[in-house]
Amino acid sequence: MSKNNVQKAKLVSTIKEYLTNDHRRCDEIFAAMEEKASNSLSDAKELAEEFIDDMEHHFQMEERVMFLEFETKTGMTQGPTAMMRQEHTQMRGLMSQILEAIDTENKDKFFGLTETLMILLQQHNMKEEQMLYPMAEQHLSAESERIVSMMDSLIVE
Amino acid sequence: MNFNGLSVDQAPPISAPLRFFLTAPLFGVIAGILILLSDTQILTNRYSIDAIIITHAITIGIFAFVMFGALTQMLPVLTGTKIFKVKLVTTLSHTMLVAGLFSMIIGLKFTNNSLSTLAYLLLGTGFFIMILSIGNALRSVKHFTATVKGMTASLVFAFFITVLGVMMLFEYASGNIGERHHIYANIHSVWAIFGFSGLLIIGVAFQVLPMFYVAPHFKRFCKQRVVLLISIGLIIWLVLNSLYDDYSLYAKLWIATFFWAFATTVWLKFNKRKRPVTDVTVWYWRASSIFLTLGSFLWIFDEFFKHEYIVMVAILIGGGFILSIMLGMLYKIVPFLIWFHLNGMGYMKIPTINEMIDKDLAKIQFVLLILSLIGFVFAFYMPKLLAPSASFFIISMLILEYNILAPALLYRRVLKTEPDFDMSAFKTV
Numbered sequence: 283m284s285k286n287n288v289q290k291a292k293l294v295s296t297i298k299e300y301l302t303n304d305h306r307r308c309d310e311i312f313a314a315m316e317e318k319a320s321n322s323l324s325d326a327k328e329l330a331e332e333f334i335d336d337m338e339h340h341f342q343m344e345e346r347v348m349f350l351e352f353e354t355k356t357g358m359t360q361g362p363t364a365m366m367r368q369e370h371t372q373m374r375g376l377m378s379q380i381l382e383a384i385d386t387e388n389k390d391k392f393f394g395l396t397e398t399l400m401i402l403l404q405q406h407n408m409k410e411e412q413m414l415y416p417m418a419e420q421h422l423s424a425e426s427e428r429i430v431s432m433m434d435s436l437i438v439e
Numbered sequence: 440m441n442f443n444g445l446s447v448d449q450a451p452p453i454s455a456p457l458r459f460f461l462t463a464p465l466f467g468v469i470a471g472i473l474i475l476l477s478d479t480q481i482l483t484n485r486y487s488i489d490a491i492i493i494t495h496a497i498t499i500g501i502f503a504f505v506m507f508g509a510l511t512q513m514l515p516v517l518t519g520t521k522i523f524k525v526k527l528v529t530t531l532s533h534t535m536l537v538a539g540l541f542s543m544i545i546g547l548k549f550t551n552n553s554l555s556t557l558a559y560l561l562l563g564t565g566f567f568i569m570i571l572s573i574g575n576a577l578r579s580v581k582h583f584t585a586t587v588k589g590m591t592a593s594l595v596f597a598f599f600i601t602v603l604g605v606m607m608l609f610e611y612a613s614g615n616i617g618e619r620h621h622i623y624a625n626i627h628s629v630w631a632i633f634g635f636s637g638l639l640i641i642g643v644a645f646q647v648l649p650m651f652y653v654a655p656h657f658k659r660f661c662k663q664r665v666v667l668l669i670s671i672g673l674i675i676w677l678v679l680n681s682l683y684d685d686y687s688l689y690a691k692l693w694i695a696t697f698f699w700a701f702a703t704t705v706w707l708k709f710n711k712r713k714r715p716v717t718d719v720t721v722w723y724w725r726a727s728s729i730f731l732t733l734g735s736f737l738w739i740f741d742e743f744f745k746h747e748y749i750v751m752v753a754i755l756i757g758g759g760f761i762l763s764i765m766l767g768m769l770y771k772i773v774p775f776l777i778w779f780h781l782n783g784m785g786y787m788k789i790p791t792i793n794e795m796i797d798k799d800l801a802k803i804q805f806v807l808l809i810l811s812l813i814g815f816v817f818a819f820y821m822p823k824l825l826a827p828s829a830s831f832f833i834i835s836m837l838i839l840e841y842n843i844l845a846p847a848l849l850y851r852r853v854l855k856t857e858p859d860f861d862m863s864a865f866k867t868v
Contacts, residue, residue: 390793402775
């Protein structure tokens, strides 16, 4: 986790704000990656890896911390979190294909994949920000600080 | 608590939105042919039967169809709710609207009162089914975002314009045109353009611009107040237009200012977007900003010229603003829908959404549409431009149909093959 993010984590204490900020941060790296790629795919590799690492970190903060807490508290293991996990799997698939497209220097494929990922990612974020996170706030508000701190110190497996 | 939007079955069946999207360009083709068969003199009179028929082939056939298709699809994502019995509702409503629109076109064109009667029954029922079903879904929304407010306000205007539309069509069918017919027609058209379509576009733009283009978010004032302020403006305009017409210019200024401000904001947001990729959808948003700016100014200007330019205003705002944005959105929504449904069923090796639509054809389609719109505007002074412009419009709509049909056919082809993964393990109860 970047220093910047750690500072943000200290400033914000709600699960919703913390994870929403992380979405925006990933969006910005994504945009920077695409901008680099429009000149040269190989130049974008570093940013693509950074983006994928950060996305993986975000997914794991949810899957290994927040979703688990939510599922334990509500008893819903097959509800909204299951759907979000499925979409994470879809996005992981696309991200690995993005790296392949960079390695094979296939610009058309790369932009086709980023466009697809962008829409999938944004509609996923929207569902989380407008539905799941508010639900999580409602059920986990008492433990909000502890959960944010756990997510913040998570080491990606 | 409502989890529909997050469940694995969140998305409506693909046929629900697609049936609307696939039909829309075909009504564009019909409108183009009708323009080709018409002449400039008749079309400059907004109350001529030809102008009414062509307008509705576009406003119902394209605008309403695209809006209903998009609402069906976006409702679960944007609001977490979905239309009850969505497949039944969309099939029924779509069939009624298509049959109703054909009845209206033929009934009015050939003064066939039975068909016009059938038209208002079918169109009225088709519209009310969709409006009430979406309205019912919106009732369970807990989190009223700016986009949901835009949708709700838009639906309220849609309800009233449907009532007015049915009333006017009833007058045509009964051969008894009332004294206030033109006042109703004016309210019907202004509320349809700025209320139903305009507010929905603004509401969706709040969400879509930051989402698809990583553009800066709209300011809190825009998101909190603009939909309300425009709605108030439209209601004030209704009162002034009906009772104190001399003062209706002030309400028009109010409405036009907000739409012009929206056009400028969209343009600036695109300048500041973090995602540099430029595709035909960006061109469409840009074009719509320009057309909306011109249209808003001309709408005010027209007030001083006895509404001489009102058809030109309709082309600029209806064609240039509303149609442009809708087509730009279609190029994003349709291929994504196909990809999303196939991927969700376990198909991994499918074309990306960029590969589903021929990008060069999409560019040609854009250029032809813009040329046709410019041609229609100038046909007021050079009637010879009408036929080539109508031809460009028809070709543009045919290409659009191909561009939507191609991914839909790809969907059917892929479905016949075995999925790469068995996704049943992901199914939720």
